[in-house]
Amino acid sequence: MQHHALQGRPCSVVLHPSQYQLLFLDRPEEIPDGELAEALRWRIKDLVQIPMSEAVLEVIPLPADAFRGRMQMVYVVVAHRKTIEEKAEAIKYCGLHLQAIDIGEMALRNIGLLLPQRQQGFGIVRVEDEGGTINLMEKEALYLSRRIENGLLSLQPDQAEPREVDPNFAFFQTVDSPAEALLLELQRSLDYYESQLGKGSIARLHFTPLDAELPLEFLQERLGIPVEVMQLNHFLQASEPWPLKLQQRCIRAIGGALRQREQA
Numbered sequence: 585m586q587h588h589a590l591q592g593r594p595c596s597v598v599l600h601p602s603q604y605q606l607l608f609l610d611r612p613e614e615i616p617d618g619e620l621a622e623a624l625r626w627r628i629k630d631l632v633q634i635p636m637s638e639a640v641l642e643v644i645p646l647p648a649d650a651f652r653g654r655m656q657m658v659y660v661v662v663a664h665r666k667t668i669e670e671k672a673e674a675i676k677y678c679g680l681h682l683q684a685i686d687i688g689e690m691a692l693r694n695i696g697l698l699l700p701q702r703q704q705g706f707g708i709v710r711v712e713d714e715g716g717t718i719n720l721m722e723k724e725a726l727y728l729s730r731r732i733e734n735g736l737l738s739l740q741p742d743q744a745e746p747r748e749v750d751p752n753f754a755f756f757q758t759v760d761s762p763a764e765a766l767l768l769e770l771q772r773s774l775d776y777y778e779s780q781l782g783k784g785s786i787a788r789l790h791f792t793p794l795d796a797e798l799p800l801e802f803l804q805e806r807l808g809i810p811v812e813v814m815q816l817n818h819f820l821q822a823s824e825p826w827p828l829k830l831q832q833r834c835i836r837a838i839g840g841a842l843r844q845r846e847q848a
Contacts, residue, residue: 591679597671598686598840604663605632606689606729611656617645624660632662640665644690647725652782659729661687684843689729691839692719695792696726698819698842704787705777709770710835711791711798718770720777720786728777732769734762763799767806774807790814793831 607628615623621641629636644659651657668685675682686694688710696708696719705727708719711734720728774786789811791798804811816838817825831838 592681594683595675595680596684596686596840596843597675597682598688598691598836599663599667599671601688601731603667604661604687606687606731607631607660607662608657609660611645611658617643620645620658621660624658628660628662634662634664638665639663640668644726646727647722650727650781650783654780654782659689684840686840686843688836688839689717689719690726690843691836692717692729692792693721693726694839694842695814695816695835696721696790697724698816699790699814701788705783705785707770707773707786707789709789709791711766711794718773720773722783727781727783728773730769730773732766734766734769763802766799767803770803770807785809788812792835793828795828795832 609624609627611620612623612627620643624643625636625639625641628641632639640663642661644661646657646659671685672682692708692710696702696706699706702721702723705720705722708721710717711732715734716732718728718730718732719726770789777783778785786809788809789803789807791800791811791813793816794813798813800811800813816831820826820838
């Protein structure tokens with residue numbers, strides 16, 4: 585820290601998915617935003633493994649135009665108080681100023697704020713070795729976030745025999761292929777966004793930077809919308825371009841840092 589003159593600089597921490605739970609719950613009626621966390625605390629006690637006396641809750645309300653005419657929903661982040669305290673203590677020990685503790689889903693939301701076309705609904709998809717996250721947004725607002733089971737390891741070509749299909753998509757159109765499972769997860773999310781949230785159709789899907797092959801053409805053909813991998817070098821200023829592997833590895837940290845820029 586001393587070598588880079590970072591003492592006292594603001595920073596954000598992004599929790600690992602194993603360090604918190606993200607729940608999607610009915611919002612209690614006639615409860616002010618400031619009292620939501622306490623109102624939901626006892627509702628979730630059977631949904632988490634953390635004792636409520638040791639849990640820290642943060643409520644993420646959905647935009648006002650979500651669930652028009654239906655029961656309002658909220659996201660609730662649940663983490664162990666000890667985890668939060670340890671993160672805060674580690675940052676203090678390093679001589680930095682802790683500004684925010686974020687989660688991966690909201691870090692992706694911050695990445696979405698870099699995109700120039702945000703007036704229509706769009707998706708940010710992160711695929712990791714095992715599993716991933718789908719975020720559906722409009723403008724600056726997050727409407728839906730879902731974790732998915734199929735990750736990069738499952739998307740590697742195997743020895744499955746392809747069907748008689750377009751040769752451009754030979755592997756990815758095998759029966760019950762991992763790509764079809766990913767497609768199904770995306771379709772479910774897009775359908776929920778349109779039918780249950782009452783929003784319009786998603787205009788574009790952006791995968792976060794990825795140093796691996798993805799069935800983009802297959803997904804684009806099946807979903808009927810543009811599907812692409814974003815390049816952070818187009819949005820972030822740096823002395824030299826960021827290698828793709830570095831973008832992939834640091835995407836959560838980048839999203840966490842962008843929280844500070846939004847607050848500035």
